[in-house]
Amino acid sequence: MPMPHNISELFTITDSQDIIYVRRRGMDIALKMGFNLTKQTFIAAAISELARNILQYAKKGTIRIRSIEKEEEEGKNGIEIVANDEGRGIQYIEEALQDGFTTSGSLGSGLPGTKRLMDEFKIESVYGKGTKVTVRKWV
Amino acid sequence: MSLECGISIQKIEDYLIASIQTTLHDEAAEQFQNDLLVHLKKTHAKGVVIDVSVVDVVDSFLGRILIEVAAMVKLAGASVVVVGIQPAVAITIVEFGMQLKGVELAMNLETGLELLKKQLKSEDM
Numbered sequence: 001m002p003m004p005h006n007i008s009e010l011f012t013i014t015d016s017q018d019i020i021y022v023r024r025r026g027m028d029i030a031l032k033m034g035f036n037l038t039k040q041t042f043i044a045a046a047i048s049e050l051a052r053n054i055l056q057y058a059k060k061g062t063i064r065i066r067s068i069e070k071e072e073e074e075g076k077n078g079i080e081i082v083a084n085d086e087g088r089g090i091q092y093i094e095e096a097l098q099d100g101f102t103t104s105g106s107l108g109s110g111l112p113g114t115k116r117l118m119d120e121f122k123i124e125s126v127y128g129k130g131t132k133v134t135v136r137k138w139v
Numbered sequence: 140m141s142l143e144c145g146i147s148i149q150k151i152e153d154y155l156i157a158s159i160q161t162t163l164h165d166e167a168a169e170q171f172q173n174d175l176l177v178h179l180k181k182t183h184a185k186g187v188v189i190d191v192s193v194v195d196v197v198d199s200f201l202g203r204i205l206i207e208v209a210a211m212v213k214l215a216g217a218s219v220v221v222v223g224i225q226p227a228v229a230i231t232i233v234e235f236g237m238q239l240k241g242v243e244l245a246m247n248l249e250t251g252l253e254l255l256k257k258q259l260k261s262e263d264m
Binding site: 016017019020023024027037038040041042044045048049052099110112113114116117 | 161162164165166195196197198199200226227228230231234235236237
């Protein structure tokens with residue numbers, strides 16, 4: 001049975017260098033946890049998108065990367081990434097999860113793309129208060 | 140140009156080879172687009188190969204940069220091809236749903252240069 005991991009790291013996102021750092025750390029952690037290269041790359045891409053969203057829409061925020069274990073399946077390990085900001089929040093969550101929807105002039109594929117790369121995806125946002133996105137992937 | 144900012148641009152024959160590193164951040168990416176166009180004008184290069192073989196992380200930002208650079212180089216009258224996408228990065232691009240519209244792709248530097256030369260030949264005819 002794989003060794004349980006006990007990882008929890010918090011990153012502050014305030015500029016584009018932070019994006020590069022946090023996704024690199026995420027890739028390292030994923031490797032250490034036993035994810036294959038493709039899944040490591042998925043995880044790094046998801047972290048990059050979440051960090052970029054923080055910068056673009058809230059200017060600053062945090063990302064926590066931690067190891068998790070599936071409750072209903074003992075020994076099943078995974079990685080959880082929580083992106084938190086106190087920006088203006090998302091007014092139209094349904095739309096934000098549609099391909100091609102953007103309020104910033106980007107490609108509009110960030111959130112839906114991130115959702116496809118990960119196994120679990122949860123978004124909570126209060127308009128005017130902030131946004132919290134939680135994603136998970138199992139080894 | 141220094142590798143620290145994530146890019147290097149070299150000239151081989153009539154072509155520019157621009158290498159992108161994973162450490163390319165947003166400000167450097169804008170600088171890269173600008174520098175590449177300046178290089179193109181100065182050297183009268185006929186084509187550009189964008190080498191991403193050392194890039195092991197991709198996101199929608201990098202996708203957008205590639206699409207924009209390809210469009211700009213074409214507007215400047217040269218051909219462009221992106222080479223060396225790693226398998227895991229290619230899978231990520233597809234799963235993510237990113238569409239690299241208007242971006243020509245080739246396996247490696249060699250096949251990329253061949254593609255550009257072929258394109259130029261067919262334009263001459």
